[in-house]
Every structure is written in structure tokens, then in C-alpha cells.
Amino acid sequence: MFEKFTRAARAVVGDAQHEAHAVGDGRIEPVHVLGALAKQERTSGVLARHGVTYDAVRAQIARTGDSALDVDALASLGVDLEAVRERAEATFGEGALERARRGRGHLRFTRPSKAVLEHALLVTVVGPGREVGAAQLLAGVLAVDDPRTTSVLSAVCDDPAALRADVMGLTEEAG
Amino acid sequence: MDLKEATGDDPEVGLRAVRALRELADRLERLQVERARSLGWSWQQVADALGVSRQAAHKKHGENARQGKG
Numbered sequence: 001m002f003e004k005f006t007r008a009a010r011a012v013v014g015d016a017q018h019e020a021h022a023v024g025d026g027r028i029e030p031v032h033v034l035g036a037l038a039k040q041e042r043t044s045g046v047l048a049r050h051g052v053t054y055d056a057v058r059a060q061i062a063r064t065g066d067s068a069l070d071v072d073a074l075a076s077l078g079v080d081l082e083a084v085r086e087r088a089e090a091t092f093g094e095g096a097l098e099r100a101r102r103g104r105g106h107l108r109f110t111r112p113s114k115a116v117l118e119h120a121l122l123v124t125v126v127g128p129g130r131e132v133g134a135a136q137l138l139a140g141v142l143a144v145d146d147p148r149t150t151s152v153l154s155a156v157c158d159d160p161a162a163l164r165a166d167v168m169g170l171t172e173e174a175g
Numbered sequence: 176m177d178l179k180e181a182t183g184d185d186p187e188v189g190l191r192a193v194r195a196l197r198e199l200a201d202r203l204e205r206l207q208v209e210r211a212r213s214l215g216w217s218w219q220q221v222a223d224a225l226g227v228s229r230q231a232a233h234k235k236h237g238e239n240a241r242q243g244k245g
Contacts, residue, residue, distance in 0.1 A: 069195060073194070074192065076188055077196060079199070084203075101198075
């Protein structure tokens, strides 16, 4: 599949893994692709115009990620995270719970992320370009129904429909 | 979201709690397995303690254990 990707699009796929690693997420989700696209020259402009800057996306990714142990949610069950942490550190050393989170090594794409790549290919086939570029990947991210992406986007973007329309325009330009 | 004010029967709260608990359990499992292995436990012993097959335990933790040593 990747032989049809432009250099920029390949860079996005690689950067998506960095984005996941950076926040301790164990798999590459569409939001990590979105984060990578917010840094990519071809797509950062259209995203920023709709409020989707790299910093804003990154903050939302961290907030919605599985890296942070949810103190409040655990407390709602009567689990005192601090007490657990104290005991874990007594046995396994300081920072044990952080050390043990996922996100080491090579990360896999989730099914929605694969759908993003497939949609990008589809957009390319019907459009003027021969290769999957960053714009097509962005169209893929916006097309795939993924709750975390929806939550991140709705937090930073006033009008996702307008963003979608602009990105559609971008994919119709060749290159 | 203040979970103390949220209603106890809200699925949103309940599901979030389950997710947090699973994440915590996963991390504790990783730490425990790593330590057991470093103390010389076999994969079979680890698997028996976790109630899974030896293959499942090795598949889930074998790579991390190797990374830890490397």
C-alpha cells in the first residue's frame, strides 16, 4: 500500500507513531495521524485555519489518551491510586506505573487507522493525483468515524463541516 | 468531569472507570511478570498464576521481557 504514498505521506505515517509514543498511547489511532498532519507543511495551513493547530491537537490527544491513569475514575470505584502507587513503587521502584505503560517498541495501527489509510487511497483513485499525499490522509482522518477523533476535533475546531469542505478542495488539487 | 457529582448509574462514568481499572491492571501485570521472570519463574509458572496458557503469557510479555534485558 505504501508504495503509492508520497514522501510527505510516508513521513506522516512515521510521525503518527511518534505522536502515539509521545503520549504513551499503545497503538496508532487516527488522532495520532491528525497530530502528524497538523505538523505537515501541506496540511498544517488548512487545519490551523480551523483552529486545529499542532499544539491544540497534541494537548487534546494527551487529555483523551490511555496514558494517564484516570485518578477520578478509579476513585469512583473506591480505588485509591495513590495507595496503589505507593505499594507498586515499594516493590518495583520509583515511577514503576509510568514505566509499565504501553507504547514501547513498534506500534500497530488500529482498525480505524487502517480505514484512514484505505480511505486516503480511495480519495486518490477518484481524484487527479496518482499518489496518496498528506491531503488525502487528512480526508481519510475526517471521513472515518472514530469517537476519539470526534472528541479531539470538536474540542479544537468550531466547524468540522467547513474543515471537511476545505480539505475536500485540497484533495482535488493535483499533487 | 466531577465524578462525585455524576450519577452512579451513568454508563459514561462506569465505562471510564472500567477503562482506568483495566489500564492499571495491565500495568501491574507487566510489572509483576517482569519481576517474576527476573526471579527465575518459568513462563509456565507465570501463565498458571495468571490463569492463561503458556503461549498466551509468552506472547503478551515475551517481547517486553526481551526488550528489558536488551
